Amino acid sequence: MLYFIGQVLPYIAAGVFLIGVTYRVVGWLKVPVPFQLTLFPAPRDGVGRISAVGIELLFFKSLFKNDKILWLWAWSLHIALAMVIGGHVVGIYYLMNQFTLIGMTPAASQTMSAVLGTSAGLVLMVALMVLFYRRISIPEVKRLSDPADYVDLLFLLSIVITGNHMRLPTVHVHLPAIKAYLGGLFTLTPVPIPTDWVFVVHFTLVNLFLIYFPFSKMIHFAGYLVNRAMLVEAAPVYPTPAGTPLRSPFAGTVPKPTAPAGYPAGTKGV
Amino acid sequence: MKVPLHLAKEKEAQAIGFPPVAEAEHQMRLLAEIDDYRKSARSLMVMLETCTKCGACAEACHSYLGTQDFNNIPAARADLFRKIYKRYFTFTGKNLSRFIGAEDFDAETIGKWVTYFYQCNECRRCAVFCPFGIDTAEITIAARHILTRLGVMPRFMAGIAANMAKTGNNMGIPKPAILDSAEFMEDEMREETGLEIKITVDKPGSDILYIPSSADFFSNIDTMIGAAKMFHALEVNWTIPSTVLEAANFGLLFNLDVMKEQNERLREAAASLGAKLVIQGECGHGWRAAKMYTEGATGPAPFELVHVLEYAYQHLPKFKLNKLPWRVTLHDPCNYARAGDIIEQPRAIIKACVTDFVEMTPNRERNYCCGGGSGLLMDEMMEIRMQLGKKKAEQVKELGHLDYLASPCSICKAQLPHVMKHYGMGDLKMGGVMDLLGKALVWD
Numbered sequence: 001m002l003y004f005i006g007q008v009l010p011y012i013a014a015g016v017f018l019i020g021v022t023y024r025v026v027g028w029l030k031v032p033v034p035f036q037l038t039l040f041p042a043p044r045d046g047v048g049r050i051s052a053v054g055i056e057l058l059f060f061k062s063l064f065k066n067d068k069i070l071w072l073w074a075w076s077l078h079i080a081l082a083m084v085i086g087g088h089v090v091g092i093y094y095l096m097n098q099f100t101l102i103g104m105t106p107a108a109s110q111t112m113s114a115v116l117g118t119s120a121g122l123v124l125m126v127a128l129m130v131l132f133y134r135r136i137s138i139p140e141v142k143r144l145s146d147p148a149d150y151v152d153l154l155f156l157l158s159i160v161i162t163g164n165h166m167r168l169p170t171v172h173v174h175l176p177a178i179k180a181y182l183g184g185l186f187t188l189t190p191v192p193i194p195t196d197w198v199f200v201v202h203f204t205l206v207n208l209f210l211i212y213f214p215f216s217k218m219i220h221f222a223g224y225l226v227n228r229a230m231l232v233e234a235a236p237v238y239p240t241p242a243g244t245p246l247r248s249p250f251a252g253t254v255p256k257p258t259a260p261a262g263y264p265a266g267t268k269g270v
Numbered sequence: 271m272k273v274p275l276h277l278a279k280e281k282e283a284q285a286i287g288f289p290p291v292a293e294a295e296h297q298m299r300l301l302a303e304i305d306d307y308r309k310s311a312r313s314l315m316v317m318l319e320t321c322t323k324c325g326a327c328a329e330a331c332h333s334y335l336g337t338q339d340f341n342n343i344p345a346a347r348a349d350l351f352r353k354i355y356k357r358y359f360t361f362t363g364k365n366l367s368r369f370i371g372a373e374d375f376d377a378e379t380i381g382k383w384v385t386y387f388y389q390c391n392e393c394r395r396c397a398v399f400c401p402f403g404i405d406t407a408e409i410t411i412a413a414r415h416i417l418t419r420l421g422v423m424p425r426f427m428a429g430i431a432a433n434m435a436k437t438g439n440n441m442g443i444p445k446p447a448i449l450d451s452a453e454f455m456e457d458e459m460r461e462e463t464g465l466e467i468k469i470t471v472d473k474p475g476s477d478i479l480y481i482p483s484s485a486d487f488f489s490n491i492d493t494m495i496g497a498a499k500m501f502h503a504l505e506v507n508w509t510i511p512s513t514v515l516e517a518a519n520f521g522l523l524f525n526l527d528v529m530k531e532q533n534e535r536l537r538e539a540a541a542s543l544g545a546k547l548v549i550q551g552e553c554g555h556g557w558r559a560a561k562m563y564t565e566g567a568t569g570p571a572p573f574e575l576v577h578v579l580e581y582a583y584q585h586l587p588k589f590k591l592n593k594l595p596w597r598v599t600l601h602d603p604c605n606y607a608r609a610g611d612i613i614e615q616p617r618a619i620i621k622a623c624v625t626d627f628v629e630m631t632p633n634r635e636r637n638y639c640c641g642g643g644s645g646l647l648m649d650e651m652m653e654i655r656m657q658l659g660k661k662k663a664e665q666v667k668e669l670g671h672l673d674y675l676a677s678p679c680s681i682c683k684a685q686l687p688h689v690m691k692h693y694g695m696g697d698l699k700m701g702g703v704m705d706l707l708g709k710a711l712v713w714d
Contacts, residue, residue, distance in 0.1 A: 024319070031312040035566035037405065039397055040611045041635060056403075066399040067326050074324070074401070141325035144345055146371030148362075149323055215362050223320025224402050230313060231403045235611060236562065238548075240570035250310060250530070251569040 005204050006193030010185050013207035020214025025222045032248035039231040049232040056228060070134070077127035083120040084163075091117060092179050114167070121164045128157045152216060155209055162202035173199055271381040275388055275648050278428035283421045286431040286528070290421025297375045301358050303416040308359065313408040318352045319360075320402050321345055327406070330399035332638045333389055336660035341386045344396040344406040350382050351409050380422060387413040388424065389654060391643030392523070392555075393604035398635055410644070411522070418525035426648045427524040434532065439484035439516040445471075448512050451487045455495055463713055467502040469494070472543065473509035479545035480510050480578070481517045481536065481560075483553040483680035490683055492701055493552050496708025500582055503589060503711060508549075511539035517551045518680060519559035523645040526567070529559055533567040536560065540573045547574045549581050552702045554605035554679035555644065561610055579606075579678060582707055583615035586622055591710040596673035597626040598706070601662065601686070602637035603679035616678055616703045623710035624674070630665045638662050640677065642685025652688070659689030666695060678703040 043052045055061055060078075063071045090098040091113050099109035132153045135145050166173045177194040184191030193200065213219070246252060271277075280290050291299045308315050327344035328334050334342040341347060353373035356363030363372035390410040397405035417423060433442035443451075452469040459467040470476075480501070486494035501508045514535050521529025540548050550557050557577055564571050598620055606612035613634050621627045630637070641658030666675060675698055677686055683700065690698050 028312055028316050028319075031309055031315065033312045034310060035563050037313060037408065038562065038609075038611075039394065039403065039405070039635075040608055041613060042611070060401055062399055062403065063326060063401040066330060066401075070324060070326055138325065140328050140340065140343060141323070143340060144323045144325055144343070144349070146323070147368065148370045151369075217322050220320050220322050220402065223316050226312070226316050227320055227403050230316070231397065231405070236565040238561075238564070238575040239572050240565055242570075244565070244570050246569050247566045248310065250526075251566055 002193055002195070002200070005200065005207075006181070007185075007190050009204070009207045013210040017210040017213055021219065021222060024214060024219055025226065028223075028226050032250075033230055033233070034248035034250045036233050036236055037230045038233055038235045040235075042235065043232055044234075049234075052232055053225070053228045057224070073127045073130045073134070076123050077131065080120040080124040080127065083116065084124060087113070087117045087120060092175065092182060095175055095179060118164075118167045121160060121167060125157065125160045125164055128153055128160060132157070148216060152218065155205075155212065159202065159205045159209060162198055162205060165198050166202065171198060271384070273381055273384040273388075274654055275384070275651050276425040277384070278421075278423050278425045280421070282425060282428045282432070283423060286428055286435065288418055288421045288423065288525070296380055296420060299420055300354075300375065300379070300416065303419050304355060304359070307412050307416060308355075311408075311412070313405070314412050317404045317406075317408055318348065318355050321348060321352070321404055322402075324401065327396040327400055327404075330396050331406075332393070332395070332641065332661040333391060333658055336641065336657040337389065337654065339389075341382070342389055344390075344400075344404075347386050347390055348404070348406050348409040350379075350386055351413055354379060380417070380420070383413050383417060384422060387417070388646065388651075389658070391604065391639040391641065391646060391658060393639035393643050394608040395604070395636070395639065398608060407644075411526070414524045415526050418528075423524050424648060427520055427645060430520045430645075431524075431528050434516065434520070434528075437515075438511075438513040438535065440518050440520065441484045441488065443484060443487060443515065445512045448487060448510075448515055451491075452510075455491055455498065458491075459495060459498065463499075465502065465713060467498050469498050470509045472512050473507075474543055476507050476509035476543055476545050477547060478506055478508035479540050479543055479548045479573075480508050480551065481514055481548060481556075482510060482551035483518055483556065484516045485680045485683065486551060487515065490552075490680065490702060490705075492705035492708060493678075493683075494704075496702065496704030496706070497551060497578055499708045499711050500585075500589075500704070503713075504585055509543060509545075511543060513542075514539045517553035517556035517560070519556050519563075520645055522555055522559040522563065529563060530567040533559070533564050536564070537568055537571060537573075545573065547576065549576050549578050551578050552678040552680065552683075552704060554603035554610070554681060556605075556680075557612065558605040558609040577606075577610070577612050577615075579612055579615045579619060579703055582704065583618050586618060589622075589707070589710075590712045590714075591622055591707075592712045593622075594624045594706065594710055595626075596624045597628060597671060598624045598674040598676055599628050599630050599666065599669055599672055600633070600703075601630070601640060601666075601675060601677040601682060602634055603677065603682050604637075604639045604643050605679070607635045607637055616676065619703055619707055620676055623706040628669055628672075630669060632665075638665060640679075640682040640685045641689060642681045645681065647681065647684050655685065656689060656692045659685060659692070662686070663689050663693035663695070666690065666698070667693065672698060674698075674706070675700045676703050676706065677701075 043049045060075045096110045096113035097106050099112045135141055181191045181193050283290050331344050357367050357372035362370045387410045392407035392410050394407050397403050430440045482494050519529055519532045521532055550560050638661040640662050686700055
């Protein structure tokens with residue numbers, strides 16, 4: 001079992017995650033955008049478009065001007081999540097000595113890493129709990145929610161709680177062993193998984209979450225970008241500049257079909 | 271099927287090219303149409319799959335705020351589509367339908383779609399406030415387009431499409447009546463100014479093609495007069511095409527094939543009269559359909575396309591104006607502020623024409639819809655229309671005394687008098703922005 005969790009599951013998870021997300025995003029991108037969906041007032045040039053989407057992405061501007069309380073928790077959640085993910089990468093790779101790179105002493109870097117990681121983990125946990133509470137306490141949101149919406153939050157919460165558990169002073173996790181193990185996964189040179197049960201549970205949950213990810217609403221991270229890109233597209237210019245290609249087959253002179261292709265004419269309904 | 275609007279009868283639907291599909295075939299045909307649409311427009315799949323059901327859209331939507339009907343929350347409205355989409359087109363929906371909130375097509379599906387996709391004004395306000403920018407109007411446009419292809423559409427829309435096909439305008443005005451009305455307006459202007467201000471129709475070799483709303487020839491003649499006076503003051507060579515006496519394009523509001531036909535019609539009119547510049551009159555969705563959809567629906571267009579308010583704004587310094595002593599506010603039509611890039615132009619024009627301009631709150635791209643948007647002007651929907659107009663009435667009421675409410679869009683102009691009367695402001699004068707320019711222009 002430990003062998004499966006340690007040496008097989010991570011590759012399945014990474015595979016499903018990468019292929020699944022790519023499959024969905026490519027599925028969107030191969031469909032044309034037949035009309036410009038520019039939402040005004042819109043940025044006028046490339047720099048403006050990138051900064052508009054960037055500011056949205058960094059600060060959740062639309063949500064901020066709409067609902068400050070939801071903004072606070074949603075934004076904290078995502079910022080903390082970004083810190084946690086980044087923290088995992090550098091914290092494990094440098095064994096919490098990453099801040100020596102900016103001139104701190106190893107001891108100070110260890111403390112800094114622990115403080116930042118612990119706070120981000122706590123903010124993430126609280127934000128997830130608040131959003132869960134919000135989902136069950138606002139009648140409209142509760143009615144909108146599907147079982148999957150609760151599961152998404154609880155799933156994340158279970159990962160965050162097991163992660164935070166490793167921060168407890170009474171729990172000792174041997175970071176170099178984890179680094180060696182993860183390094184082995186990346187370099188395809190198997191190293192046994194550390195047998196710390198909290199770590200094993202945390203790690204297993206993360207892997208299961210990665211498998212769940214492409215099938216779930218977590219895909220909103222990609223949908224966000226694809227959607228925003230449509231909203232900031234340049235509006236059409238008239239007369240249309242020479243050499244502008246047709247946006248989609250709809251713009252061609254295809255006569256109006258009475259039924260879509262593939263629809264069997266005259267068949268009985270199901 | 272119980273729906274709050276009159277549906278087109280079989281013959282009416284057939285007349286505009288959408289013979290109704292037998293009820294037994296509804297499910298199969300609906301799914302085939304969804305499949306077709308999702309493969310031809312990226313927005314549908316992305317917007318259906320990205321929503322996290324945070325509910326932030328509820329308070330942004332005047333339709334929900336006015337009706338307090340759960341299904342009018344943008345996310346819930348889109349969910350009527352999403353549930354079916356998930357059930358038949360996604361892996362999780364096929365296998366874990368309860369878990370992710372997918373639903374089977376049933377006897378109620380079509381009725382629910384008609385009921386709620388025709389209570390969305392396609393105003394795009396939810397897109398401004400949604401953290402992902404999900405535009406429920408996109409889902410509504412898709413749903414209405416698909417319903418029409420099943421032969422299910424409001425009788426009101428079918429009637430307009432039939433008029434359009436027959437006469438080139440929504441109201442079904444034949445050319446002799448167009449000429450009569452133009453002559454009447456010329457007489458009015460002669461009486462008022464003593465000048466020979468022309469409204470020429472179908473004049474070949476014109477530089478400018480002006481596309482008014484057909485309502486400007488009957489109920490909103492001050493808008494047409496304002497435009498005619500402006501062209502006269504600028505001494506330009508312009509004409510109105512009798513084949514497209516209509517800036518509106520209801521196709522955008524119920525079927526994209528019908529929209530495409532009218533985009534074609536505009537292109538043909540410009541070509542046949544040799545005009546290089548097409549100016550669109552005061553019509554909200556018509557402006558969006560022309561500006562944002564002409565290229566996508568009919569390919570590259572050889573003419574320049576400008577909105578009349580943009581055109582007037584560009585020439586504003588040339589006009590001699592005598593400010594009217596009025597307190598005026600501006601209602602931003604959704605299809606200008608959010609969908610058509612006409613935001614500051616009407617403000618500049620109004621400020622040049624009246625002494626006291628006040629903003630309503632919120633304004634510009636955050637303004638609320640009048641409640642008639644996307645062609646919800648059916649008489650049988652009057653009660654719902656008044657609920658949809660509730661936020662607008664509150665905004666106007668907050669401003670206290672007003673002499674004029676400017677709403678430069680024919681649908682707003684048709685909806686707002688009912689709304690204002692319903693909420694106790696029946697005395698308020700309303701009309702377009704070109705109306706004000708026409709009244710403020712002074713002649714040597």
